[in-house]
Amino acid sequence: MMRRDYILSAVLLVIAVGLPWLDPPRYLLAQGLLLFCWATVVSQWNLVFGIAGIFSLAQIAIFAVGAYSTAMMGRYLEMNLWYAFPIAGVIGVIFSLLIGLGCLRMRGVYVALLTIAVGQVLFVLIMGDGECSPLNPGICMSFTGGPSGMGGFGGFGWREVLGGRHFIIGDYYSMLGLLILAMAFTFWIIHSRMGLAFKALRDNPELASSRGISRFKYQLLVFALSAFFTAEAGAFFAAHFGSVGPGQLSFTLLLFLISMLIVGGMGRPWGPLLGAFLIMGGDEFLKEAGEWRHIGFGVMLLVFMIFLPDGVAGLIDRVWRRLTTRGGAARAGKAAPAE
Amino acid sequence: MDYLIQIIVSGLTLGSMYALSAVGLSLVWGSFNCLNMAHGSVMALGAYFTLIAVDSIGFPVWVSLPFAMVGGALVGTAVYYLSVHWMLNTRNYETNIIIATFGIGMVMENGLLKIFGGYPYAQPLTVQGVAGLIGNVPVNYRSIVIWVVAAVLMVALGLLLTRTRAGRAIRAVAQNRDGAKLMGVPVARVYVQVLMLASLLAAVSGILISTTLQIVPYMGANPLLKAFIVICLAGLGNILGALYAALLVGLVEASASTLWAPQYGFPVILVVVILALIWRPEGLFGRVMVARQ
Numbered sequence: 073m074m075r076r077d078y079i080l081s082a083v084l085l086v087i088a089v090g091l092p093w094l095d096p097p098r099y100l101l102a103q104g105l106l107l108f109c110w111a112t113v114v115s116q117w118n119l120v121f122g123i124a125g126i127f128s129l130a131q132i133a134i135f136a137v138g139a140y141s142t143a144m145m146g147r148y149l150e151m152n153l154w155y156a157f158p159i160a161g162v163i164g165v166i167f168s169l170l171i172g173l174g175c176l177r178m179r180g181v182y183v184a185l186l187t188i189a190v191g192q193v194l195f196v197l198i199m200g201d202g203e204c205s206p207l208n209p210g211i212c213m214s215f216t217g218g219p220s221g222m223g224g225f226g227g228f229g230w231r232e233v234l235g236g237r238h239f240i241i242g243d244y245y246s247m248l249g250l251l252i253l254a255m256a257f258t259f260w261i262i263h264s265r266m267g268l269a270f271k272a273l274r275d276n277p278e279l280a281s282s283r284g285i286s287r288f289k290y291q292l293l294v295f296a297l298s299a300f301f302t303a304e305a306g307a308f309f310a311a312h313f314g315s316v317g318p319g320q321l322s323f324t325l326l327l328f329l330i331s332m333l334i335v336g337g338m339g340r341p342w343g344p345l346l347g348a349f350l351i352m353g354g355d356e357f358l359k360e361a362g363e364w365r366h367i368g369f370g371v372m373l374l375v376f377m378i379f380l381p382d383g384v385a386g387l388i389d390r391v392w393r394r395l396t397t398r399g400g401a402a403r404a405g406k407a408a409p410a411e
Numbered sequence: 412m413d414y415l416i417q418i419i420v421s422g423l424t425l426g427s428m429y430a431l432s433a434v435g436l437s438l439v440w441g442s443f444n445c446l447n448m449a450h451g452s453v454m455a456l457g458a459y460f461t462l463i464a465v466d467s468i469g470f471p472v473w474v475s476l477p478f479a480m481v482g483g484a485l486v487g488t489a490v491y492y493l494s495v496h497w498m499l500n501t502r503n504y505e506t507n508i509i510i511a512t513f514g515i516g517m518v519m520e521n522g523l524l525k526i527f528g529g530y531p532y533a534q535p536l537t538v539q540g541v542a543g544l545i546g547n548v549p550v551n552y553r554s555i556v557i558w559v560v561a562a563v564l565m566v567a568l569g570l571l572l573t574r575t576r577a578g579r580a581i582r583a584v585a586q587n588r589d590g591a592k593l594m595g596v597p598v599a600r601v602y603v604q605v606l607m608l609a610s611l612l613a614a615v616s617g618i619l620i621s622t623t624l625q626i627v628p629y630m631g632a633n634p635l636l637k638a639f640i641v642i643c644l645a646g647l648g649n650i651l652g653a654l655y656a657a658l659l660v661g662l663v664e665a666s667a668s669t670l671w672a673p674q675y676g677f678p679v680i681l682v683v684v685i686l687a688l689i690w691r692p693e694g695l696f697g698r699v700m701v702a703r704q
Contacts, residue, residue: 127506174685178692181446181505181647185639186685192636193678200674323632327517334510366521373514377507378497 077259080342088248092241101244105312107352108247112254112305114332114344116298119261122339124270124294127180129326130171130187131302133194136320138164138303139310140216146225148207153226157307164303165296172295176288188326195321221317228311243312250308254301258341261297266290324366328355331369334376337383346385416548418665424554424623426661427561431616432634433641433653434568435609441585441648442605443499445508449490449516450613450638451631452523457483457614458534458621458630459523465535475536476618483614484607490515491606499602516631523628531625536618557619564615565654568608572650581605585648637664637680644684646694655696660684 091104117131141163145156175186199219204212213222230242261267269290272280281287310316319325328351336347358365380387432454439447460479464470470478494511498504538552572578583591584601592598620634641660645652660680667679687695 127509174689178688181509182643182688182692184506184509185446185643186681186688189636189640189681192633193681196674196677200672327513330510330513363521363525367518367525370514370517370521373517374494374511377511377514378494381501381503381507 077341081255084345085252092244098240101240103352103356105240105244105247107348108244108251109305109309109312110329110332110352111345111348112247112251113302114329114336114348115251115254115258115341116302116305117329117333118338118341118344119258119298120295121333122343123262123267124291125180125274126176126291126295127184128175128187128295129184129330130168130190132321132326132329133171133187133191134164134168134299134302135306135309136191136194136316137167138306139316139320140306141303142307142310143222143225143316144215147222153228153307153311157304157311160307161300161304164299164306167303168299169292169296172292176291176295191321191326195318198318198321217317219318221315221319223315225310225314227314228308247308247312250301250304254305255341255345257297257301261294262341266294270294327366327369327373331373333383334373334381335383337385337387337389340383340385340389343383343385347383350384413547414669416546418662418669420545420548420550420554421669422662422665423658424557424661425664426658427557428616428619428623429634429637429641429661430654430657431561431564431612431619433638433645433657434565434650435612435616436638437642437645437648437650437653438581438585438605439609440642441650442581443495443584443588443602444505445495445512446505446639447490447606447609448509448513448635449519450512450609451635452516452519453483453486453490453610453613454617454620454631454634455523455626455628456486456519457617458626459527460614461534461536461618462527462532462626472536476615479614479618480611483610483612486519486614487606487608487610488603490610491603495602495606496599520628520631527628529627531627534618534621534626537622553622557622560615560619564612568612571608577601577604633677637677640680640684644687644694645696649694649696652694652696656694659695 088104088108092101113131113135117128120126120128120131138160142153142156142160145151145159146153171187171190175183178186198216201214201216201218203214205215207215216222228239228243228246230239230246233239234242269280269285272283272285273287273290277287306320309320332347332351333344334347335350336345337343355365358368361368376383382389432450436447436450439445439450457479460482461475464475464478465472490512493515494508498508498511501507538556540552541549542552542555543550570578572582580591580596580601581604583594583596584598584605588598591601616634617631621630624630637660638657641656642649642653644660645656663683664676664680668676671679
């Protein structure tokens with residue numbers, strides 16, 4: 073981590089922690105909480121896609137697995153959700169390990185196609201699930217809840233601690249805590265041996281693999297580890313809203329999240345956070361636009377891919393580098409004759 | 412026995428529809444390594460084109476098919492000049508183009524939603540009635556039309572690719588882009604032609620699909636995924652393989668939905684294909700692994 077990163081995280085942390093003390097409207101807190109949730113998902117997607125170079129579109133499937141397994145543990149096993157969260161994360165890891173073992177031996181584009189199909193299969197299975205389950209006594213509801221989703225599994229439990237007026241602050245800080253952990257994990261991966269391995273594999277694949285760096289091994293590792301926080305984000309999402317549904321596997325959500333990744337800047341640690349902020353902010357403006365909203369997203373994806381494939385973070389990086397190197401070069405030029 | 416006949420009849424029908432869209436996708440990938448995510452929306456557009464031709468303009472029903480084919484080809488050209496044209500040979504082209512065409516598809520799909528609304532329409536270009544029984548299984552005229560249209564177009568595509576100058580140019584580009592360029596093949600023009608051809612096939616595929624279901628803006632999403640699975644199974648860029656794989660996937664899906672339940676068709680396909688790809692990562696019909704960087 074560079075000094076710039078430390079300063080940036082400190083500033084952002086103060087803003088995020090301080091926001092509830094300014095007594096903002098409830099809507100702002102709810103949106104902030106959602107921002108943390110999406111930023112968590114996208115930060116892990118960035119690890120998989122931007123750092124490890126796996127073009128996986130299974131992230132929403134893992135997110136949904138986290139959400140659904142939390143909901144099921146709460147509803148059918150009557151578990152306190154705080155115990156269910158870590159289990160949901162582990163289930164997400166196992167799920168993604170299975171996908172990874174199946175798909176990661178193939179090349180980039182195959183991975184994209186197969187992982188997008190995995191999410192779609194889950195969607196089809198949940199939508200077609202209409203059999204009454206004996207686990208839901210008294211009503212006819214299928215095991216997954218089918219197209220209408222399921223609820224009635226509890227929540228974070230802040231309502232009991234903080235009361236009905238302020239429980240959202242508890243939810244807000246819970247989600248913020250998750251995002252902080254996910255960001256710390258991102259930086260840790262980038263600077264760990266795994267991050268170095270991917271850097272080596274990107275810079276010189278032949279040399280790296282001849283030195284014994286196995287692309288498959290490291291890709292599988294990152295793919296599985298990052299699934300923990302993705303599933304956890306799903307679990308927290310379910311706990312906050314108190315319901316889950318097949319909409320979490322929709323193309324719309326996939327598009328929304330991938331826009332954050334692209335607009336923010338892939339492969340850069342701060343990209344996802346920036347992207348989530350920009351897209352959610354932009355979305356506020358497009359709220360009234362109705363169907364134009366999705367058209368706007370489509371056009372934006374296209375424009376960014378053509379003109380700014382490394383996103384706003386990439387643009388900032390380039391501008392920053394040009395400013396600093398020009399300044400540096402000028403100073404070096406002036407300093408040289410004096411020596 | 413009736414189950415078997417039922418599986419073959421509906422499997423061939425599904426397979427014919429998948430083949431038309433999968434072959435186009437495979438052709439596009441083979442020529443310029445572009446996985447066209449807008450392909451599904453072109454299918455939907457094709458179905459809407461017949462609707463426009465018959466309901467809005469008032470053409471006779473049989474004119475609507477060529478109308479939709481021309482429309483599809485034009486849309487293909489537009490897709491090329493909106494995305495591929497600007498992005499070819501840039502860094503991370505193979506992944507970026509997927510996202511860019513995804514964006515285009517999203518625009519087209521939501522454009523349709525904006526213009527026509529989400530209400531399902533019936534496809535005007537269809538035939539009714541049962542042609543006869545095989546065993547105890549009724550065979551619709553509709554299925555027969557689907558088989559015939561798919562077969563005719565596949566043969567026409569085969570002749571185009573093997574017997575004509577334009578087809579030879581397309582194959583030359585698919586085999587070796589730089590080599591073709593050095594031999595004086597106008598590569599950029601070939602790219603446009605390929606995307607026009609693929610989109611034309613997609614439009615027809617969309618029309619055929621909408622005769623069995625309904626016309627809705629997002630109708631292309633599911634067939635597109637199936638077509639992707641088909642070309643993965645065949646090996647990307649293998650056109651003849653895509654044809655066989657489409658029929659195979661159609662039969663597997665028909666077996667799963669006939670013997671088990673309709674909603675298990677797709678999951679079963681996916682599991683079968685992933686197992687097949689673990690066994691042969693280059694695809695069932697991929698003879699040589701062509702690694703393009």
